[in-house]
Amino acid sequence: MQLERQLEALGACLNAVDDRTADRINEEIYAIAAARERAPSTHLMRRAEEAFDSAMAERDWKAAERYYQSAIENAQAITDAALRERLTRGLAMNRVCLLAHRGDADEAEQFAAPMVAAFDAEFSRIGRLTPGQKDFWSCLSFAQRQNGRYAEAVRTAQTIIERCRATKLSPLMACDVRPLREKALAELEWGRNVEAMATMHELLKSGRKLDKDPNSAIAYGRSLLANGRAQEALEPLRMAYGAWLSSNQPRSELAAEAEYWFGQAWIANGEVKRGRWMMAEAQRTLAQSPLPSHRALAAKPIS
Numbered sequence: 001m002q003l004e005r006q007l008e009a010l011g012a013c014l015n016a017v018d019d020r021t022a023d024r025i026n027e028e029i030y031a032i033a034a035a036r037e038r039a040p041s042t043h044l045m046r047r048a049e050e051a052f053d054s055a056m057a058e059r060d061w062k063a064a065e066r067y068y069q070s071a072i073e074n075a076q077a078i079t080d081a082a083l084r085e086r087l088t089r090g091l092a093m094n095r096v097c098l099l100a101h102r103g104d105a106d107e108a109e110q111f112a113a114p115m116v117a118a119f120d121a122e123f124s125r126i127g128r129l130t131p132g133q134k135d136f137w138s139c140l141s142f143a144q145r146q147n148g149r150y151a152e153a154v155r156t157a158q159t160i161i162e163r164c165r166a167t168k169l170s171p172l173m174a175c176d177v178r179p180l181r182e183k184a185l186a187e188l189e190w191g192r193n194v195e196a197m198a199t200m201h202e203l204l205k206s207g208r209k210l211d212k213d214p215n216s217a218i219a220y221g222r223s224l225l226a227n228g229r230a231q232e233a234l235e236p237l238r239m240a241y242g243a244w245l246s247s248n249q250p251r252s253e254l255a256a257e258a259e260y261w262f263g264q265a266w267i268a269n270g271e272v273k274r275g276r277w278m279m280a281e282a283q284r285t286l287a288q289s290p291l292p293s294h295r296a297l298a299a300k301p302i303s
Helices: 002-016 024-036 041-059 061-078 081-087 091-100 105-126 133-146 150-167 177-190 193-205 214-226 230-246 253-268 271-286 293-300
Strands: none
Touching: 002 081, 024 041, 024 061, 041 061, 041 091, 041 150, 041 214, 041 293, 061 081, 061 091, 081 091, 081 105, 091 105, 091 133, 105 133, 133 177, 150 177, 150 214, 177 193, 177 214, 193 230, 193 293, 214 253, 230 253
């Protein structure tokens, strides 16, 4: 237990200086707890949840699944079923994100369905959000977009945007930025380019810094490209690609997605040779992605 606490303190220090190795410390802490305690254990449940969150941040879907299953197994230490459901609700919501991002979008939608019904009833009753729902609805919108159900994806994102605003959170706690991005991306895939641009303008009003948020930078750059503003699109797409290159996942499919659209922007600005080279390089990685939207980009001919 003393070693767990020391590592926990070290993780807090690393987080304070934005050192991403902090994420792996939670997995070390879980391993120490698992060597000491016998399941089911509420302490192991908490450590598994922390390791699950870290694995999700690292996009290590296999590890995330292991920690999810461990957390559910150890939740059985809570004998009161209602309390157990309440204490594992956040874990269940985040599982929708895991399923969607590892390529199981159909399963994500099915898993989310009973929670959607419960959250709709809850909002009708109390008129505000309960914690954790921002990521749940955003990931559900993402799953619907991966399944090609763009109207539903837009509607889902709009649901959480409206509920965020109805909850009247302080600006620092605003929860509508990620849903706005998901809405814009669904609108782009749906061919609603003007609407996507308007959605991105809403997001930018929040003061979001695109150099700190490569996914929103891609959405903005794509919106500019789709609306014929190719020269303006270069900078946000350059920022997105640069952010992924300087991350600990420079060869991920998300880095390749940013490179693909950055190459598209170069072509639109007359730098055809450079743009085609970037797009072709990106397509080799995107073809191996578990996401249908990435594989669709990989299959597109380069003009």
